[in-house]
Amino acid sequence: MKRRDLFAGSFALGAVAARNSWASVPAAAAALQRTATPGTMPHLPPLRVHMNQLTDIKVCLRPFRAAGPRLDVEKIGDKTVIHHYGHGGSGWSLSWGSADIVVGKAASTLEKRVAVIGCGVIGLTTALTAQRAGMDVTIYTKDLLPHTRSVRANGSWTPDSRIALTKPAGPGFASLWEQMARYSWKTYRDYLGLPGNPIDFRDSYTLSDTPFDQTPEPPAPLRAAPITPAPANPKIAQNLLNMAS
Ligand SMILES: Cc1cc2nc3c(=O)[nH]c(=O)nc-3n(C[C@H](O)[C@H](O)[C@H](O)COP(=O)(O)OP(=O)(O)OC[C@H]3O[C@@H](n4cnc5c(N)ncnc54)[C@H](O)[C@@H]3O)c2cc1C
Incomplete structure (x- = not known):
């Protein structure tokens, strides 16, 4: 980044x-x-x-969704699936904040064993956040680093790039976006000078x-x-x- x-x-x-x-x-x-x-x-x-x-x-890809990134929880059989994709042109920028939100949802299931699918910037930040929260994480992925799409992006701070459209995203999205952006900014700041x-x-x-x-x-x-x-x-x-x- x-x-x-x-x-x-x-x-x-x-x-x-x-x-x-x-x-x-x-x-x-x-x-x-x-x-x-x-x-x-x-x-x-x-x-x-x-x-x-x-x-x-x-x-590279800007996986855009008009309603903004998908972060909802779905029950499939006895598994809890937490969707986490669609960050458009802001995936790097919002990743840590977005990961914090979905890992919070995972934590509320009290399940300690977590499978993360994909190791683009969204998968990796999710896996690390879950690991730091004490979860036992396994990543399943089609492409390994450095062959993910994320690696080909700029990695600049662009948190509002192709992230959502006003109407489909709805009035609640702005504060969710702000939460992701603020959390990511703080997290990235901790990596300065390393x-x-x-x-x-x-x-x-x-x-x-x-x-x-x-x-x-x-x-x-x-x-x-x-x-x-x-x-x-x-x-x-x-x-x-x-x-x-
Ligand atoms: C040109 C360009 C520049 C960009 N610049 C910036 C920028 O400066 N700042 C910024 O914040 N954002 C930027 N972006 C946006 C950002 O790159 C994306 O939002 C981000 O890379 C999406 O990450 P991801 O992890 O969701 O997807 P990906 O990086 O595509 O990762 C998807 C992962 O899922 C795996 N996978 C896919 N299908 C399967 C399957 N069936 N089974 C198992 N695993 C699977 C893949 O192998 C991969 O590991 C840019 C995008 C583009 C196109």
Whole structure:
């Protein structure tokens, strides 16, 4: 998971490629001035991107459900099945918080032996959360690491990316989403500075074919993390802004 800084602006790919550095793109330089710590402004060389530099194409999934992730409990025979999937473009970001919710449901059955199906980011965080809660966990999976779809994702902090649609998700979803986002944020924070840097804060840049000064101002950044534009649920957007303030 790499959380990334978002400059309060975006780069114009065409413009940058044609010039020597960010400093010659006035709007980008101004955005950098607003956000970078004085004396630490990076030199960004122009990009040279050509089709023949493509070495691989990887496909990931955003398992989207209009009603938001499925987290409900179902009884099948003598087994309790707790569904846990459908986190859209926010699986990495919401995983720990979502795992906390479903493991809470598992704990309420008093069953100590748990089978987790899948070892994408959702399966792994669920298994670890269950293990930390004292459960005896076995993972059953079709693909092993590193061949899960999750491994191919960015792993940025994007908790409101393709997560739900307002109407099907219903009025209760915003607070559930906020619970997942807050819990995940706190959990990821605990991984900062650990060996191997599993989590860090990074600068990130938005590329665009439209010149920077012709695009509208992007939404205010969530501290050091990017917010994808126009979340589907306006309540979620408001909650994000509240979290950032
Ligand atoms: C291009 C891209 C970029 C993304 N970037 C981000 C990002 O920056 N931040 C973010 O928060 N989210 C991001 N996402 C979304 C995120 O990657 C997904 O929400 C997340 O990977 C879903 O995880 P998962 O564990 O549900 O699914 P998967 O990673 O697909 O894992 C599913 C698991 O189930 C197993 N399985 C499947 N079928 C069976 C079966 N029949 N029997 C047994 N096991 C089975 C698989 O083998 C696998 O282990 C991105 C998505 C895409 C497409």
